Every structure is written in structure tokens, then in C-alpha cells.
Amino acid sequence: MPGFSRRDLLKLAALFPPAVALSKVISTQNVLTNTQSTTLPNVIIVLFDAMTARNLSVYGYHRKTTPNFERFAEQATVYHSHNSAGNFTIPGTSSLLTGLYPWTHRALNDGGLVERDLVGRNIFKLIGKEYKRIAFSQNIWADFILSQFREDIDLTLPPSTFGITDHIIGDKFKDMSSAYRALDDFIFKSSTPGSIIFNPIEKVLYSRIVAQNLSDDYPKGLPQNINYPILYRLDDLFNGLSSFVNRLSPPFFTYFHLFSPHAPAKPSKEFNEKFNDNWHPINKPVHRLSDHYSNSILRDGRRLYDEYVATVDKEFGNFIDALDKSGMRKNTYIILTSDHGEMFERGEKNHHTPLLYDPVIHIPLIISAPGQQNRTDIFSPTNSVDVLPTLLNLVGQEIPAWCEGQLLPGFSGKIDAERSTFTVEAKLNPAFAPIKKGTIAMRKGKYKMIYYTGYEKEDAFELFDMENDLEEMTNLYSSQSQVAASMRDELLERLHKANMKQTK
Numbered sequence: 001m002p003g004f005s006r007r008d009l010l011k012l013a014a015l016f017p018p019a020v021a022l023s024k025v026i027s028t029q030n031v032l033t034n035t036q037s038t039t040l041p042n043v044i045i046v047l048f049d050a051m052t053a054r055n056l057s058v059y060g061y062h063r064k065t066t067p068n069f070e071r072f073a074e075q076a077t078v079y080h081s082h083n084s085a086g087n088f089t090i091p092g093t094s095s096l097l098t099g100l101y102p103w104t105h106r107a108l109n110d111g112g113l114v115e116r117d118l119v120g121r122n123i124f125k126l127i128g129k130e131y132k133r134i135a136f137s138q139n140i141w142a143d144f145i146l147s148q149f150r151e152d153i154d155l156t157l158p159p160s161t162f163g164i165t166d167h168i169i170g171d172k173f174k175d176m177s178s179a180y181r182a183l184d185d186f187i188f189k190s191s192t193p194g195s196i197i198f199n200p201i202e203k204v205l206y207s208r209i210v211a212q213n214l215s216d217d218y219p220k221g222l223p224q225n226i227n228y229p230i231l232y233r234l235d236d237l238f239n240g241l242s243s244f245v246n247r248l249s250p251p252f253f254t255y256f257h258l259f260s261p262h263a264p265a266k267p268s269k270e271f272n273e274k275f276n277d278n279w280h281p282i283n284k285p286v287h288r289l290s291d292h293y294s295n296s297i298l299r300d301g302r303r304l305y306d307e308y309v310a311t312v313d314k315e316f317g318n319f320i321d322a323l324d325k326s327g328m329r330k331n332t333y334i335i336l337t338s339d340h341g342e343m344f345e346r347g348e349k350n351h352h353t354p355l356l357y358d359p360v361i362h363i364p365l366i367i368s369a370p371g372q373q374n375r376t377d378i379f380s381p382t383n384s385v386d387v388l389p390t391l392l393n394l395v396g397q398e399i400p401a402w403c404e405g406q407l408l409p410g411f412s413g414k415i416d417a418e419r420s421t422f423t424v425e426a427k428l429n430p431a432f433a434p435i436k437k438g439t440i441a442m443r444k445g446k447y448k449m450i451y452y453t454g455y456e457k458e459d460a461f462e463l464f465d466m467e468n469d470l471e472e473m474t475n476l477y478s479s480q481s482q483v484a485a486s487m488r489d490e491l492l493e494r495l496h497k498a499n500m501k502q503t504k
């Protein structure tokens with residue numbers, strides 16, 4: 001790649017008003033070092049909702065679900081032990097966008113929000129006004145969180161963008177068109193969370209549309225969101241996203257929160273029934289706190305999910321190709337991740353669960369840097385709170401002292417075997433009170449501890465060796481008593497500290 005020439009400096013200086021040009025050049029020096037780029041790099045976060053790393057072939061899954069992620073990974077840094085800080089959309093998304101753990105930002109509940117005093121601690125604000133900051137969410141819960149950051153977001157795309165409402169109505173429901181469009185405009189383009197109260201009306205209208213528009217391309221129905229009743233085709237969605245991005249002028253920061261592969265799974269014709277094989281994953285004992293789904297329900301759910309993931313993977317491949325073709329990737333970081341995982345084992349078919357086993361919290365993180373040619377693999381544990389400080393460092397911004405994440409290894413971060421990371425499930429607690437009922441997972445080196453409190457008469461702990469027992473089959477809590485005691489003390493101490501802040 002070319003070095004930094006005088007011509008590049010002039011080009012860079014031209015991007016900023018003269019009064020700030022020099023200081024800006026100085027403050028972006030590490031950007032230049034990292035990327036060999038002549039301008040601030042663009043950043044695209046593509047978040048796939050409820051995507052567990054455990055069902056992706058790029059992470060070694062038995063079924064070939066993600067050949068395009070594998071292709072993308074060949075020119076990227078791949079994180080193999082990346083956990084979300086939360087186990088459903090609200091805490092998981094809030095931690096990614098604030099660099100804070102759920103017990104700090106307090107978006108703990110269904111419908112929860114980031115504590116008002118902490119709202120300014122968000123990636124949109126911190127990345128700076130030099131960036132055009134854009135958000136798009138197909139998930140209403142993520143939209144609630146994003147609406148808290150609206151002062152720091154330059155453009156919010158309505159959730160129906162790239163959907164097919166207009167197309168369907170135009171062709172099939174001409175008589176209903178104007179009334180429906182008015183309703184749609186009111187609900188989806190007003191950007192007011194309160195519009196969710198119209199959901200039942202929307203749902204009735206959509207169910208009529210869906211019933212008469214089962215597409216041949218999607219034998220199980222069109223992809224849809226369960227909260228916003230938005231129908232979309234994944235090819236339209238990704239074509240729309242790539243042409244949108246290709247029209248943006250640099251530097252931009254986009255956060256795309258995509259609903260797929262969250263349930264309901266709607267694989268395309270190409271992948272429908274593709275994994276109707278005889279493969280059976282390892283059988284795990286039913287957990288006492290699970291919903292006790294039968295093995296056959298779990299097996300069917302897993303297969304359908306895998307087929308939906310493969311559908312998503314194909315369209316993501318087309319998205320990447322479109323950005324390659326336009327040359328956009330030469331100055332763009334692309335971050336592929338999720339807000340939490342999904343599980344089909346131990347009697348549980350969900351992520352909205354007190355269980356924090358690996359499928360629920362182990363999410364993909366694959367980062368492709370501008371012009372990156374080779375693959376790098378990082379195996380040490382990382383957490384979604386690490387994305388914010390890493391991004392800030394990449395674009396030359398200071399990392400605030402309050403941030404609970406660290407720089408990711410591979411992007412100036414060090415591998416620290418003593419570091420502990422956390423996932424906090426506490427949806428049954430009041431948001432602003434000590435956590436008395438919940439589950440906390442703590443990862444330290446190769447060990448993972450899970451702590452259950454408030455569900456049963458006695459608290460419970462589990463300890464797993466994630467290097468040698470990734471399936472979490474052998475609880476070492478009693479046999480590895482030294483490790484267990486030291487991790488337990490640290491976990492309880494951290495929880496105590498977080499709880500103390502809520503007693504003032």
C-alpha cells in the first residue's frame with residue numbers, strides 16, 4: 001500500500017476548514033498508521049440479530065451455513081471467543097453502542113433504556129461530527145435505544161426502508177393503497193416509538209397481504225419482523241444497503257441492525273430444506289430452568305434457523321461483492337457482529353432465557369480493515385463492550401475513562417489472560433435497583449463461570465473449561481475448587497460494586 005505523501009496530506013487538509021486542519025491532521029495520525037489511508041476511514045457495522053457464532057461454519061459448525069462469511073473472513077480479523085454482554089436485544093445492543101456492561105447502563109428489562117445520565121456515552125457522539133452518522137434498525141427494541149441517541153445521529157432510516165410494502169400494495173392492493181400508505185407513513189416515518197400502539201392494525205393488514213403474497217422465492221413466507229410488521233426480501237435488503245452505502249460520501253459511520261436471522265425463520269427457496277439431513281448435534285441434559293422443549297422441536301428449530309442463516313449469508317456475500325466492485329472497501333472498516341445468540345439445546349429454544357450457555361452469548365465478530373488482504377485469528381476472550389473503544393482508537397478519537405471495554409487484540413489491544421469479561425441477564429429486576437434475580441456469566445482465560453441468583457432457594461454456580469469442553473458438558477465447580485473460589489469471589493465483588501451504585 002502507498003505511504004503517506006505530501007499530496008495525501010493536502011487532500012486530507014482539504015477535507016477540513018483551515019482553522020482545524022492542522023490539529024486534525026495530527027489527531028488522525030494513528031488512523032494513517034493503521035490504515036495507510038489518506039482520509040478518515042468509513043465504518044459500517046452490520047449486526048445480524050440473534051446470530052449465534054455456534055451455528056456458523058466460519059466458526060467450525062458442522063453444517064455449511066456460512067460460505068460467504070468464510071470468504072469475507074479471508075481478508076479480516078476473526079474473533080473466536082467473542083461474547084455479547086447481554087442475552088437479548090436491549091442489553092446486548094446497549095452494551096455494543098455504549099461500551100458499558102448492562103449492570104452499568106441499566107437497559108436490563110424488556111422495553112428497557114440506557115440510564116438517562118449515560119445517554120451521552122454512545123458511539124455516534126464519540127466518533128465525532130466529522131462523520132456522517134447513520135442508523136437503520138429493523139428491530140423495534142434496538143430502535144428504542146437508538147432513539148435515545150438521536151441528537152448524535154445525522155440520519156435515521158425508517159425501519160420500512162428496503163421493505164416491500166410499496167411494491168405489494170402497488171400491485172395487489174390498489175384500492176387500499178392510499179389508506180395503507182398514510183398509515184405506514186404515520187407509523188414508520190414518524191420515528192416516534194409511541195407508534196407501536198398501531199401494531200395490531202398493521203398486523204391485520206399485513207396478514208392479509210402475506211396470505212395473498214406467499215412468494216415462490218420464500219416457501220415459508222417472506223422474512224419479517226415480529227414487532228414492526230415489516231416484510232422484506234433479503235436480496236432487496238442487501239441490494240438496497242449496498243447501493244445506499246455506495247452513494248455516501250466519506251467519511252461515514254453506519255449502524256445497520258438487521259432483524260434476520262431472528263425468529264421467525266424464513267429461508268429462501270434455495271436453502272429451504274437444505275439441511276434436512278440426519279445430523280444430530282450432541283445431546284445435552286435438559287436444564288431445570290429451561291422451557292423444557294422436546295428434542296424434536298429443538299432439532300426442527302435448529303434446522304430451520306440454519307437454513308435461514310445460510311440465506312442471510314448468501315445475501316451478505318452479494319453485499320460485500322457490491323462494495324468491492326465500487327471500491328468502497330478500500331477505505332472502509334466492515335464489522336460483522338450480533339447482539340446475542342440463540343440456543344436449541346437443554347430444553348431451551350430461545351435467547352430470552354435465564355441460561356447463558358455458549359450458544360446464547362457467543363456471537364460472531366469479524367472485522368475487515370480497509371484493504372486488508374490476509375486473515376488474522378484471535379482466540380482470546382473478547383466482549384461486545386470492546387467494539388466502542390477499538391473503533392474510537394481506529395478513527396483517532398480518545399477512549400473515555402468510563403469505558404468498560406478494552407482495545408481488541410489485532411487492533412492495538414493486548415491479550416490479557418487475567419482479564420475478566422461479563423454477560424448480564426437481569427430482565428426480572430427493576431432497572432434501578434440492585435440485581436437480586438438474574439444470571440451472570442464471567443469469562444476469564446479458558447474458564448467460564450455461570451452464576452444463577454434469585455431463581456431458586458439457593459444460588460448456583462457452574463464452571464466450564466471452554467478450551468477443552470466447548471459444549472459445557474462437565475461442570476468443574478466442585479472439582480476445580482481453587483479456580484472456582486477465585487472466580488466466584490471476583491464475580492460477586494463486581495456484582496456487589498454494581499449493586500452499590502443502585503443503593504444511593
Ligand SMILES: [Zn+2]
Nearest residue numbers: 049050089339
Ligand atoms: Zn436481538
